[in-house]
Amino acid sequence: MSAVDPVLASVLQRRLRAITQEMGLTLLRTTRSPILNEARDFVTGLYDAQGRILEQAEYIPILAFALAPACRAVLEAFGDDVHPGDVFLHNDVFSGGNQHNDVAVFRPVFHEGRLVAWAATKGHQADIGGAQAGGYNPKATEVWQEALRIPPLRIVERGRPLRDVWRLVLANVRLPIVAEDLRAQIGGTVVGERGVLEVYRRHGAATVERHLDFLFDAAERRMRSELRRIPDGTYRGESTVFYDGHHPGSRHRIVVTIDKRGSDIAFDYTGTDPQTVGFVNAPYASSFSAAILTLLMLVDPDLPHNAGILRPLRVHIPRGTILNAEFPAATTFGNTLAGPHSDAIFRALAPALPDRVSAGWNRMLGMTVTGLDPRRGRRYVDILFLALKGGSGAVRGLDGYDHIGLINTAGGLLAQDYEMLEVHTPHRLRRHEYLPDSAGPGRWRGGLGVETEFEVQGADVTGVVFGDGVDEEARAFGLFGGGPGALNAIELATPDGAIVVPRSKDVVAIPRGTVFRQRAGGGGGFGEPRERPAETVAAEVRDGVLSPEAARRDYGVEVHPGTFAVERVTGRPRP
Secondary structure: OOOOOHHHHHHHHHHHHHHHHHHHHHHHHHOOOHHHHOOOOEEEEEEEOOOOEEEEEOOOHHHHOOHHHHHHHHHHHHOOOOOOOOEEEEOOHHHOOOOOOEEEEEEEEEEOOEEEEEEEEEEEOOOOOOOOOOOOOOOOOOHHHOOOOOOOEEEEEOOEEOHHHHHHHHOOOOOOHHHHHHHHHHHHHHHHHHHHHHHHHHHOHHHHHHHHHHHHHHHHHHHHHHHHOOOOEEEEEEEEEEOOOOOOOOEEEEEEEEEEEOOEEEEEOOOOOEOOOOOOOOOHHHHHHHHHHHHHOOOOOOOOOOHHHHOOEEEEOOOOEOOEOOOOOOOHHHHHHHHHHHHHHHHHHOOOOOOOOOOOOOOOEEEEEEEEEOOOOEEEEEOOHHHHOOOOOOEOOEOOOOOOOOOOOOOOOOOOOHHHHHHHOOEEEEEEEEOOOOOOOOOEOOOOOEEEEEEEOOEEEEEEEEEOOOOHHHOOOOEOOOOOOOOOEEEEEOOOOOEEOOOOEEEEEEOOOOEEEEEEOOOOOEOOHHHOOHHHHHHHHHHOOOOHHHHHHHHOEEEOOOOOOEEEEOOOOOO
């Protein structure tokens, strides 16, 4: 066997990573929906002939480890009946998908007549059929009320589009933009195929695959080295999911037991509550991805993300639980369960990794708005990413990120551009700014949330609320003496003067002229608040993100209202 060149291996790893980024740029430039080209709710990746991860560009982390299971589902469904020029679709959560709106496109890559890789993209489509436009249906009790299920499905055969299959899929979605975005995703896989073939032609198949095996082994060694830094032990954490959409006041536990021994780590979710009757469930792929993305937040961020890093990990999620719902359960809320899921892991590992864990991130509360844009006479969908992005939890040594969004997107999900929001939707933005006093107090405070206000000018508008964090106990939690972040809230001021406060899972009609107001809460604080430097507290009072009352109450700092000078510090002196 020929020797491995570590320099070439490093070059190949970076080239594969660059190819996935080029695929992502293709989607950013060619997709039509702002969900994709502004919010970047997609992932691109390359996989070997067995469906193992070669490299990924994780624009949305929750999608990152949900492509490989779908790739394996395509392989299992079609076996050797795969040819150059084929293209496959997949979204089915009961065969490796994570959410039905997240539609994957797979293209096999052949070199000298042999299958060597797969190029794939997965993106959140504006609509995917089902009973509710936009794909979120809090009233759903089974999968058929949520979406069109797409198990592994060939839509292009040897370069020839299967137009009857294509028409069947598109006949079950509401918006023409979906067809355009799927074509853009197909284009992204072409870019991936070209890049992989160029690598194979330049270096030869034997050299490439020998070095890929080396990269898998190297990634495993690096992950094992990181895991050895976690003290051996058994750690247990819990969190709560609030309200299943059908039983007011309902609560559901997520329980994780983490067993760390040497360079191996196992996550066991025995004790997690059973699946709900509604859509507040997750399929396995979504929950597995949530567990891995949380662990990756606690290790070296420069680890290559290939299949090698998964070898030391074991994840057991009992079937029939809220994190691994059985067919035919509704599961659209599954990606959002990454928030409480990560909470449980952080709580479990806080004693072992106090210098790495994060305090709680703001729980997600969002609203999808669907209706008719009277300016153009066409229907639209808007997930209002602008309004739902709260703050992250603080860590030792650093404040949380302001307006970063959900932990399952970990900063990848971008807010909408103000002007583009008004171009794409009949909404008139009135206000979007940081929410004062929303950050959990601490030696290092949580990230700030935001408040948003706009006027709805669409016709036949429906709002679908899906989220959490409106229950007092659902505040982003603090760690090591830090305080919780502010709560989420949504209210609708209708033209007749009424104030409508929807539940956290709800469907509401929105009259034209309604003013939408939302507060996305902040992240949890880390460490004792009264150890925060007084001048830092005073600066935040000056900047308007902290009120004088909160400075006095939470930090024991008295700030002069005119000069913003610190007049008095109460409690323990700062270090």
